[in-house]
Amino acid sequence: MLQEERQNIIINQINLHHKVLTTDLSKLLNVSLDTVRRDLHELEESGRIVKVHGGAVSKSFHIPFQQPRVYAREEKREVAHKALSLFKDGMNILMGGGTIMLELARIIPKNQKGTVFTVSPLVALEVAQRSNIRVILIGGEVSHDAYVCTGPTVISQLSELHVDIAFIGANGLSVKEGLTDHDWDVVQVKKALMKAADKTAVMCISEKLDISQKLVVNPLRAIEALITELSPTDKRLQKYSKSMKVL
Structure with a gap:
């Protein structure tokens, strides 16, 4: 495989999952770790990614307030507008993190009534300045990769909550494995988010469907609604609509 092809695949994986691990890329591309590290170094030098310990993240995730190019932004905005239809005045709402959640935070109406709890400092700031x-920010150790608060303090605070609905992003969703992720700390937070809510709505672009990451958050039956940019009647959603509401 040519270097340009490898780097295009790396960029696609980073755009899709926000973060990739060097070891995973080595297996995916069938090349050595040193080759992957060289590719990541060149991509960072050209300003296309940000290297972090053990891998790389997308620039849109690393500096979201500087408004760089966000991958699939229009699709994420469509997902956000659909998610907003589930908001009702007086609700207690939990929100996770990620670029798709930031799009939702930006369109919450100024006169919305209720309470938003979130583990994301970025989401908290977006909601607070626009609505x-x-x-209420659920505070703890801030993940350098995911920009959400994680750790035992966060899990403890979430265990004391009982909210109407939790909105969670997805790094992978499949019928067989359910909701999955690659970050252990983030998985524990997502589990706690779902446990604290009467209902869970998963927000993701369609490219995340039929993808499984290494760690399982919860099976499909734990999710009440799936929100994508696709029409609810799209054939790609048929197998999911058997288990949950699709928007």
């Missing part, structure tokens, strides 16, 4: 809704 009069009450915002």
Whole structure:
């Protein structure tokens, strides 16, 4: 495989999952770790990615407030507008993190009534500056890769909550494995988010469907709604609609 082909695959994986691990790329591309590290170094030098310990993240995820090019932004905006239809005045709402959640945070109406709890400092700031809704940040150690609060303090705080609905992003979703992710700390937070809510809505672009990451968050039956940019009647959603509401 040519270097340009490898680097295009790396960029696609980073755009899709926000973060990739060097070891996973080595297996995917069937090349040595040193080759992957050289590719990542060149991609960072050209300003296309940001290297982190053990891998790389997308620039849109690394500096979201500087408004760089966000991967699949229009699709994420469509998902966000659909998710907003589930908001009702007076609700207690939990929100996870990620670029798709930031799009939702940016369109919450100024006069929305209720409370938003979130583990994402970025989401909390977006909601607070654009809406009069009450915002409570669930605080803890801030992940350098995911920009959400993680750790035992966060899990403890979430265990004391009982909210109407939790909105969670997806790194992978499949009928067989359910909701999955590659970060152990983030998985524990997502589990706690879902446990604290009467209902869970998963927000993701369609490229995340039929993908399984290494760690399982919860099976499909734990999810009440799936929100993508696709029409609810799209054939790609048929197998998911058997287990949950699709928007």
